[in-house]
Amino acid sequence: DQQVKQNSPSLSVQEGRISILNCDYTNSMFDYFLWYKKYPAEGPTFLISISSIKDKNEDGRFTVFLNKSAKHLSLHIVPSQPGDSAVYFCAASRGFGNEKLTFGTGTRLTIIP
Amino acid sequence: EADIYQTPRYLVIGTGKKITLECSQTMGHDKMYWYQQDPGMELHLIHYSYGVNSTEKGDLSSESTVSRIRTEHFPLTLESARPSHTSQYLCASSDTTKFFNNSPLHFGNGTRLTVT
Numbered sequence: 703d704q705q706v707k708q709n710s711p712s713l714s715v716q717e718g719r720i721s722i723l724n725c726d727y728t729n730s731m732f733d734y735f736l737w738y739k740k741y742p743a744e745g746p747t748f749l750i751s752i753s754s755i756k757d758k759n760e761d762g763r764f765t766v767f768l769n770k771s772a773k774h775l776s777l778h779i780v781p782s783q784p785g786d787s788a789v790y791f792c793a794a795s796r797g798f799g800n801e802k803l804t805f806g807t808g809t810r811l812t813i814i815p
Numbered sequence: 816e817a818d819i820y821q822t823p824r825y826l827v828i829g830t831g832k833k834i835t836l837e838c839s840q841t842m843g844h845d846k847m848y849w850y851q852q853d854p855g856m857e858l859h860l861i862h863y864s865y866g867v868n869s870t871e872k873g874d875l876s877s878e879s880t881v882s883r884i885r886t887e888h889f890p891l892t893l894e895s896a897r898p899s900h901t902s903q904y905l906c907a908s909s910d911t912t913k914f915f916n917n918s919p920l921h922f923g924n925g926t927r928l929t930v931t
Contacts, residue, residue: 704857711855736919745819745905745922746858791858800848800909800920801873805857 705729706794708806716814721779723809725792728773732794732804737766737777740789740808749790750777779811787813818842821906821923828896829931836891836926838906845912847889848920850905851875858905864889896930903927 707726715721723737733754738746752759752766752775759766765778779786792806819840828834840847845866850858850873860873864883878900879893889908893900905925909918 706857738920743824743924745907745924746920747922748919751919800846800907800918801860801863801871803860803920805859807855807857 703728704807705732706792706804706806708790708792708809710809711807712810712812714812714814715782717784718781721777721782721786721811721813723777723779723790723792723811725775725777725806726773727775727794729794729796729804730773731796733797734795735766735768735775736793736803737764738791738793738805740791746791782813784813784815787811819906819908819921819923821904821926823926824924825927825929827929827931830895830897832896834893834896834928836904836906836928838889838891838923839887840889840908840921840923841887842908842910842921843886844908844910844921845886846909846918847883848907848909849873849879849881849889849891850907850922851877852903852905852925854903862891896928898930901928901930 736751737749739749740746768775789808791808793803795802822837847864849862852858859875861877862881906923907920
């Protein structure tokens with residue numbers, strides 16, 4: 703049973719516009735959420751995180767929103783740049799410890815120049 | 816320059832061979848992890864280590880084994896490779912000595928294993 707779902711396998715966005723990547727989860731006990739970004743032939747790199755006590759966290763062009771009642775989080779990238787083209791993984795955990803992380807299947811974001 | 820190194824990057828090997836995937840990190844991180852990922856699928860944790868002489872199994876059952884004799888080194892071994900082991904293997908580390916919450920994972924570039 704997949705507890706973290708990224709229902710859009712791919713997304714194309716025009717350069718300069720907003721990219722919105724979505725993630726749904728089923729386990730209401732999850733209390734920490736992260737986004738990782740992965741370029742081809744490289745390992746994932748940490749992008750941004752949010753704990754369940756917040757509903758928004760911002761870091762430069764990247765903002766993560768958490769809607770606990772809907773069990774939904776989203777990553778907003780504004781403005782989108784060609785270097786943002788990558789696969790984005792959503793991950794969630796219950797409590798501290800990366801060994802408790804559950805990953806989604808990823809969304810491939812393509813920024814069109 | 817990468818702080819966590821995995822070798823080899825690609826490996827094609829025949830059924831029944833013994834293989835070791837190497838992973839080393841230069842950051843002094845206490846925790847290390849091995850993930851397995853098939854194309855288009857989520858990352859699954861197969862092994863992790865809290866520190867030297869500590870190894871634990873992850874969520875996904877794996878026939879591989881790991882060891883942690885040195886802080887910086889966390890190799891993964893398959894005694895007898897099979898086609899079902901074909902996958903990408905990602906090593907990661909994190910520093911939990913300085914952070915009170917989840918320290919982000921630092922991943923290596925992975926080893927893509929193909930067993931024929």
